[in-house]
Amino acid sequence: MAVIVDPLLIVVLLLNFYVLGASRMKSIINGSAAQGVVLGAIALLAHDEFGFQALLIALVTITLKGIGIPWMLGRALRDVGIRREVEPFIGLIPSLLVGALGTGLAILFAHAMPLAKQSVGSLLVPTSLSTVLTGFILLTSRRKAISQVVGYLILENGVFIMGLTLVSAMPFLVEMGVLLDLLVGIFVMGIIVNHIQREYASLDTTRLSQLKG
Amino acid sequence: MALILIIVPLCLAITAFLVPWDRARAWIVTFGGIVQLGLVAVALATPDVHGLNGWLVLDPVGRVVLGFTTVLFVACSFYVPGYLAQRPTGNKRIFCACVLAVLSILTLITEAYHLGLMWVAIEASTLATAPLLYFNRTPRSLEAVWKYLLIGSVGIALALLGCFFLGYASLYAGRAPSLLIIDLLHNAPYMSRSWLHAAFILLLVGYGTKMGLAPMHTWKPDAYGEAPGVAGTLLAGGLTSGAFLAILRIYRVCIAAGEGNFARRPMIVLGLFSMLVAGLFMAKQKDFKRMLAYSSVEHMGILVLGIGIGGAAAFGTILHLMNNGFTKGVLFLSAGNIHRAFGSKSTDDVRGALKKVPYSGALLLAGFFAITGTPPFGPFLSEFTIFNAAIGSGQYLIGGLFLLMLVVVFVGMGATLLSVLQGEPSPSPAKVLAPERILTVVPVIGLLAIVLMLGIYIPTPVETLLRAAALSLEGR
Numbered sequence: 001m002a003v004i005v006d007p008l009l010i011v012v013l014l015l016n017f018y019v020l021g022a023s024r025m026k027s028i029i030n031g032s033a034a035q036g037v038v039l040g041a042i043a044l045l046a047h048d049e050f051g052f053q054a055l056l057i058a059l060v061t062i063t064l065k066g067i068g069i070p071w072m073l074g075r076a077l078r079d080v081g082i083r084r085e086v087e088p089f090i091g092l093i094p095s096l097l098v099g100a101l102g103t104g105l106a107i108l109f110a111h112a113m114p115l116a117k118q119s120v121g122s123l124l125v126p127t128s129l130s131t132v133l134t135g136f137i138l139l140t141s142r143r144k145a146i147s148q149v150v151g152y153l154i155l156e157n158g159v160f161i162m163g164l165t166l167v168s169a170m171p172f173l174v175e176m177g178v179l180l181d182l183l184v185g186i187f188v189m190g191i192i193v194n195h196i197q198r199e200y201a202s203l204d205t206t207r208l209s210q211l212k213g
Numbered sequence: 214m215a216l217i218l219i220i221v222p223l224c225l226a227i228t229a230f231l232v233p234w235d236r237a238r239a240w241i242v243t244f245g246g247i248v249q250l251g252l253v254a255v256a257l258a259t260p261d262v263h264g265l266n267g268w269l270v271l272d273p274v275g276r277v278v279l280g281f282t283t284v285l286f287v288a289c290s291f292y293v294p295g296y297l298a299q300r301p302t303g304n305k306r307i308f309c310a311c312v313l314a315v316l317s318i319l320t321l322i323t324e325a326y327h328l329g330l331m332w333v334a335i336e337a338s339t340l341a342t343a344p345l346l347y348f349n350r351t352p353r354s355l356e357a358v359w360k361y362l363l364i365g366s367v368g369i370a371l372a373l374l375g376c377f378f379l380g381y382a383s384l385y386a387g388r389a390p391s392l393l394i395i396d397l398l399h400n401a402p403y404m405s406r407s408w409l410h411a412a413f414i415l416l417l418v419g420y421g422t423k424m425g426l427a428p429m430h431t432w433k434p435d436a437y438g439e440a441p442g443v444a445g446t447l448l449a450g451g452l453t454s455g456a457f458l459a460i461l462r463i464y465r466v467c468i469a470a471g472e473g474n475f476a477r478r479p480m481i482v483l484g485l486f487s488m489l490v491a492g493l494f495m496a497k498q499k500d501f502k503r504m505l506a507y508s509s510v511e512h513m514g515i516l517v518l519g520i521g522i523g524g525a526a527a528f529g530t531i532l533h534l535m536n537n538g539f540t541k542g543v544l545f546l547s548a549g550n551i552h553r554a555f556g557s558k559s560t561d562d563v564r565g566a567l568k569k570v571p572y573s574g575a576l577l578l579a580g581f582f583a584i585t586g587t588p589p590f591g592p593f594l595s596e597f598t599i600f601n602a603a604i605g606s607g608q609y610l611i612g613g614l615f616l617l618m619l620v621v622v623f624v625g626m627g628a629t630l631l632s633v634l635q636g637e638p639s640p641s642p643a644k645v646l647a648p649e650r651i652l653t654v655v656p657v658i659g660l661l662a663i664v665l666m667l668g669i670y671i672p673t674p675v676e677t678l679l680r681a682a683a684l685s686l687e688g689r
Contacts (some may be wrong), residue, residue, distance in 0.1 A: 112407075113407050113411070114385055114408070115385070116381065116384045116385040116387075116405075128374075132370075132374065135370075136367075139363070145359070148363060152363065152370070155367060155370050156370055158374075159370050159373045159374045159377065162374055162378070163373075165377070165380075165381055165384065166377055166381060166384065166390050166392075174330060174333065174392070177329070177330070178332070178373070180333075181333055181336040181340070184337075184340050185339075185340055185362070185366055188340055188343055188362065189362055189363070192343075192347075192355065192358055192359050192362065195355050196355060196359065199352045199355055200352070205359070208355075208356040208359060208360070209356075210352065211356055211360075211434070211438065211439075
């Protein structure tokens with residue numbers, strides 16, 4: 001199984017760097033969409049038996065993370081008609097460097113921790129942590145509301161990968177509940193993004209600075 | 214039974230959404246509060262409440278949280294019709310539906326005995342409260358709700374990672390991984406220590422964000438500052454207690470693993486730091502609703518500190534959880550009345566509240582004395598119990614710092630609140646934008662009466678519940 005899953009996890013890692021280095025809003029949304037599709041494939045392969053539930057979870061993951069949410073974000077981007085650049089607080093090259101450092105640390109951390117025999121040698125744990133860190137970098141270093149939502153999405157992707165180590169423990173309903181919460185969460189954020197745009201004629205979150213102290 | 218408690222308010226939420234009349238909608242909330250109170254009373258009288266194959270269990274701590282949050286909700290539910298009648302604008306349909314949905318979700322949090330289910334419920338509570346925060350539709354509330362959603366969601370994502378780490382800790386032990394709390398308690402002694410430690414830290418930070426512990430509290434002043442009084446009460450008294458309950462459940466797993474000492478240290482640090490941050494930011498606060506948010510940060514700090522001290526402080530903590538919930542109801546609801554009467558919540562504009570809105574002014578004053586731990590109110594008793602436990606177990610430094618922070622907070626909070634309450638009202642005492650009504654005052658008086666009662670005499674059934682909850686946290 002690891003023979004197929006590990007290359008896919010490397011794709012996830014590469015997509016992290018792609019998103020960190022991307023300068024256009026469209027690219028980071030597409031990057032997160034591609035990551036969602038890959039995660040769906042991994043979810044299918046990570047289940048022990050190739051049953052109906054595994055298939056359903058993979059399908060729902062791909063539909064939500066790969067198609068639905070990116071489509072919602074893409075539409076929000078079109079609707080608000082903002083400038084297409086990402087406008088980071090810290091430059092793209094420094095972001096990439098921090099991301100690389102984070103990935104290195106994630107690998108070291110996974111080495112230092114005792115791994116269960118099912119996942120020794122697998123990239124699941126380090127990829128998960130590295131993706132979580134990538135999400136954090138995006139959340140904290142990008143100005144626009146939509147790129148922060150993408151950051152949250154990527155952070156969730158990282159958590160999702162960690163969840164795959166426990167597929168036998170995670171009942172089907174909970175997996176679905178997590179995905180549903182994510183969908184509703186992004187949906188509500190999308191509504192708020194729209195209101196921010198209408199109110200401030202901008203999606204620059206640095207303008208959200210009336211509340212202090 | 215366990216399931217009915219969740220489904221009934223959910224159905225009422227849907228009804229409130231579908232009913233076409235705003236007045237009827239508000240009273241459906243009241244109806245929901247009363248029905249839920251009856252159902253919860255039956256559930257608390259039943260010795261063993263569970264459902265869905267062990268996914269829903271009402272454990273001793275859950276009983277306490279379920280009991281007091283329901284009473285708090287009943288007070289809010291009477292306040293809602295009075296409040297909405299004074300609001301010409303705003304989407305009342307969504308407001309009422311969300312208030313009832315929050316009740317349902319909060320009940321689910323108290324009963325969820327599966328880490329995944331509990332996570333789903335807490336995340337859902339974030340989403341259900343977002344429309345309540347945005348009820349006023351101002352740019353400021355927009356900013357508040359954005360920060361609330363983003364910070365809350367990120368915090369809770371970390372908590373999910375922590376849940377998975379905890380599951381992984383049992384996987385490492387060669388046990389069948391399960392996220393049912395019963396199984397986790399059972400597997401705890403065999404878990405991998407490193408993964409358990411990492412899981413606890415992530416869960417403490419994640420759910421601590423939802424509780425609003427410093428330094429993860431930054432959403433709180435914004436959200437509480439812009440929230441309508443009812444939403445503030447539900448957040449500060451209800452949902453933060455739910456997040457604390459989640460931390461307590463993880464703490465019990467740590468105790469079962471023999472790692473109670475490891476878990477208590479970060480709680481002491483976070484608790485004292487939260488109290489310090491709250492005290493510092495209260496001192497120069499010009500917005501009395503934001504100040505209440507810092508008071509909430511302080512009391513969340515006291516709660517985790519109480520658990521961190523351990524031993525006899527567990528009883529004080531559980532009692533304080535209840536006291537804090539009720540007192541926050543008094544503070545937020547009366548502050549909401551003053552806010553509406555003056556049309557401002559800045560201490561520059563609001564003066565002489567005692568003269569302009571005498572009942573709400575007096576209630577806010579009493580609430581201030583109660584929350585800062587003045588006898589004879591409930592919080593005094595619980596804070597004193599925690600302090601006593603710290604001294605009794607030889608933790609003099611922690612006990613001393615605890616006392617010092619309480620004094621700092623008293624001074625800081627008093628300076629702001631007294632300037633709001635005393636003096637001559639401006640522009641004129643006669644011009645009251647929204648007068649007090651029976652429905653916006655009597656529920657608050659009821660809550661204050663409970664806070665007072667808890668400081669003087671704790672009824673036997675309540676004490677039995679509290680003792681059972683404290684016992685389950687002492688690890689015996």
